[in-house]
Amino acid sequence: QVQLVESGGGLVQAGDSLRLSCAASGRTFSRYTMAWFRQTPGKERQFVANIHWTGDIRSYTDSVKGRFTISRDNAKNTVALQMNSLKPEDSAIYYCAANYAGSPGSSMAREYDYWGQGTQVTVSS
Numbered sequence: 001q002v003q004l005v006e007s008g009g010g011l012v013q014a015g016d017s018l019r020l021s022c023a024a025s026g027r028t029f030s031r032y033t034m035a036w037f038r039q040t041p042g043k044e045r046q047f048v049a050n051i052h053w054t055g056d057i058r059s060y061t062d063s064v065k066g067r068f069t070i071s072r073d074n075a076k077n078t079v080a081l082q083m084n085s086l087k088p089e090d091s092a093i094y095y096c097a098a099n100y101a102g103s104p105g106s107s108m109a110r111e112y113d114y115w116g117q118g119t120q121v122t123v124s125s
Helices: none
Strands: 005-006 010-013 017-026 032-037 046-051 058-060 068-073 078-083 092-100 117-125
Touching: 005 092, 010 058, 017 032, 017 092, 017 117, 032 068, 032 078, 046 068, 046 078
Parallel strands: 010 117
Antiparallel strands: 005 017, 017 078, 032 046, 032 092, 046 058, 068 078, 092 117
């Protein structure tokens, strides 16, 4: 069982930066591929980025490449999403997710076993 708690969301202006953090419980955090998804009203949850449980492989959706960076600290059981050059279209609820021993290609929400409660990110123009 893994419990995930996100933090760091907020209201910012276009071009600003935010850093989201996800704290995980559990002793096997290092074996989980971790991801960030986002969701806006009326739409399906969208993959944003993931980091393989080995820490060696990161994947991003095209719209955030070059602006967002995912990282993890296995000693602290945390995963972070650094978001730079934010755009209004980045506004959404951002969710942290965990997939035990997941592959680097795990970009579908149904592949993830555990989810946080979400944190709101709003980017004004």
